Amino acid sequence: MAESGKIDPMHQFAIEPLFGTDHLSLGGFNIAFTNSALYMVLAAVVLWIFVIGGMKRELVPGRWQMAVEYMTGFIKNLLIANIGDKGRKYIPYVFSLFMFILLANLLGMLPLGLVGLHPFTFTSHFTATGVLAIMSFSIVLIVGFAKHGFHFFSLFIPHGTPALMIPPLFLIELVSFMVRPFSLGLRLFVAMTAGHVLLKVLAGFVINSANASPALGLTVGTASFILMIGISALEMLVAVIQAYVFALLTSVYLNDAENLH
Amino acid sequence: MPQIAQIAETYSSQIFWLLLTFGFVFFVIGLGMVPKVQGTADARDAKISGDLDAAKAAFARADEAEADYRVRDAQSRAAAQATLVQAKAQAAKASETRLAAADAEVAAKIAAAEARIKAASDAALAEIETVAADAARDMVARIAGVQASDDAARNAVKAALAHG
Numbered sequence: 001m002a003e004s005g006k007i008d009p010m011h012q013f014a015i016e017p018l019f020g021t022d023h024l025s026l027g028g029f030n031i032a033f034t035n036s037a038l039y040m041v042l043a044a045v046v047l048w049i050f051v052i053g054g055m056k057r058e059l060v061p062g063r064w065q066m067a068v069e070y071m072t073g074f075i076k077n078l079l080i081a082n083i084g085d086k087g088r089k090y091i092p093y094v095f096s097l098f099m100f101i102l103l104a105n106l107l108g109m110l111p112l113g114l115v116g117l118h119p120f121t122f123t124s125h126f127t128a129t130g131v132l133a134i135m136s137f138s139i140v141l142i143v144g145f146a147k148h149g150f151h152f153f154s155l156f157i158p159h160g161t162p163a164l165m166i167p168p169l170f171l172i173e174l175v176s177f178m179v180r181p182f183s184l185g186l187r188l189f190v191a192m193t194a195g196h197v198l199l200k201v202l203a204g205f206v207i208n209s210a211n212a213s214p215a216l217g218l219t220v221g222t223a224s225f226i227l228m229i230g231i232s233a234l235e236m237l238v239a240v241i242q243a244y245v246f247a248l249l250t251s252v253y254l255n256d257a258e259n260l261h
Numbered sequence: 262m263p264q265i266a267q268i269a270e271t272y273s274s275q276i277f278w279l280l281l282t283f284g285f286v287f288f289v290i291g292l293g294m295v296p297k298v299q300g301t302a303d304a305r306d307a308k309i310s311g312d313l314d315a316a317k318a319a320f321a322r323a324d325e326a327e328a329d330y331r332v333r334d335a336q337s338r339a340a341a342q343a344t345l346v347q348a349k350a351q352a353a354k355a356s357e358t359r360l361a362a363a364d365a366e367v368a369a370k371i372a373a374a375e376a377r378i379k380a381a382s383d384a385a386l387a388e389i390e391t392v393a394a395d396a397a398r399d400m401v402a403r404i405a406g407v408q409a410s411d412d413a414a415r416n417a418v419k420a421a422l423a424h425g
Binding site: 030 | 279283
């Protein structure tokens with residue numbers, strides 16, 4: 001059992017400064033260029049390249065342009081379905097959010113360990129997902145108060161509430177509203193962390209059982225490996241779904257800000 | 262869990278790089294490029310729906326033209342029918358008048374021929390009377406030796422002829 005100590009399923013989430021930028025700082029805060037930052041930059045660059053391919057602006061699109069237009073059209077439909085025609089102005093933000101999270105999730109799934117690199121999923125860090133969640137929540141607050149002023153608080157009082165029930169309901173609705181950024185950020189963080197931990201634990205089973213004995217390797221190891229294949233496919237789905245959920249909830253919250261109830 | 266264990270030393274770097282990269286994504290890609298991509302898609306959708314509308318309008322015009330054609334076809338058929346009926350009536354009338362004219366001519370010719378026959382038979386009768394009167398007078402002169410007058414002989418012949 002001494003061998004199993006070597007495989008730490010949590011090590012994949014460790015942040016390490018790269019290129020000797022450990023002490024890079026800005027205004028007293030450390031801003032080291034870490035493996036996490038590298039994957040943020042990668043996600044941004046891959047997204048940039050992807051969208052550049054959609055900039056041909058041809059009347060009859062090629063495959064790449066079609067793919068990019070499909071994604072923007074998908075976000076447009078999502079926003080119009082949730083907010084109505086006023087939702088169009090949020091296409092740039094929600095598209096950026098969705099594609100950035102999607103690419104972060106998918107790039108973190110790349111089997112780069114095969115060539116000795118360490119893939120990193122920055123959406124498995126609540127410092128990153130929290131920033132995205134607070135950003136969405138701030139936009140909701142800014143739009144809500146700019147559009148409706150203090151009338152925005154009527155969001156916390158459902159229609160037809162008896163006067164007596166208004167104070168407790170207001171409180172409950174306020175709490176549920178204030179929880180939104182946490183649920184938004186934590187959901188993504190938890191989903192990505194759990195999936196990656198599960199995969200690493202199973203990978204540990206494969207390695208440790210094979211090291212223990214050939215019989216264990218063939219039984220437990222093979223079973224774990226088959227399970228890993230299935231869970232990897234599931235994780236691809238989760239990567240897409242979590243990005244979609246983040247974009248969907250953002251658009252639902254924006255609908256509250258835009259249209260109240 | 263490194264997410265919690267490392268938070269103190271990494272949070273500032275995480276937030277900084279996330280804001281930097283997401284800022285790039287939002288301002289350059291989201292605001293700079295996505296509206297153009299979406300604009301292209303919207304323009305295409307507009308063109309397709311415009312073309313479809315035009316096709317629909319052309320279809321409606323074709324239907325209209327066909328209905329118009331049918332109406333005019335029916336009209337000209339009716340007109341042709343009317344002309345035909347009129348022509349038939351005219352032809353019938355014309356042949357009737359010609360037939361009547363021919364009838365009249367034939368009747369006139371028959372009448373003329375009958376008149377000629379009557380005249381010829383009258384003339385023949387008169388000749389027979391004259392010859393008979395002459396013969397009667399000769400007979401009277403030979404038998405009785407009396408010169409009978411022309412009128413008397415003629416009356417006698419007439420009476421004999423009338424009696425058959």
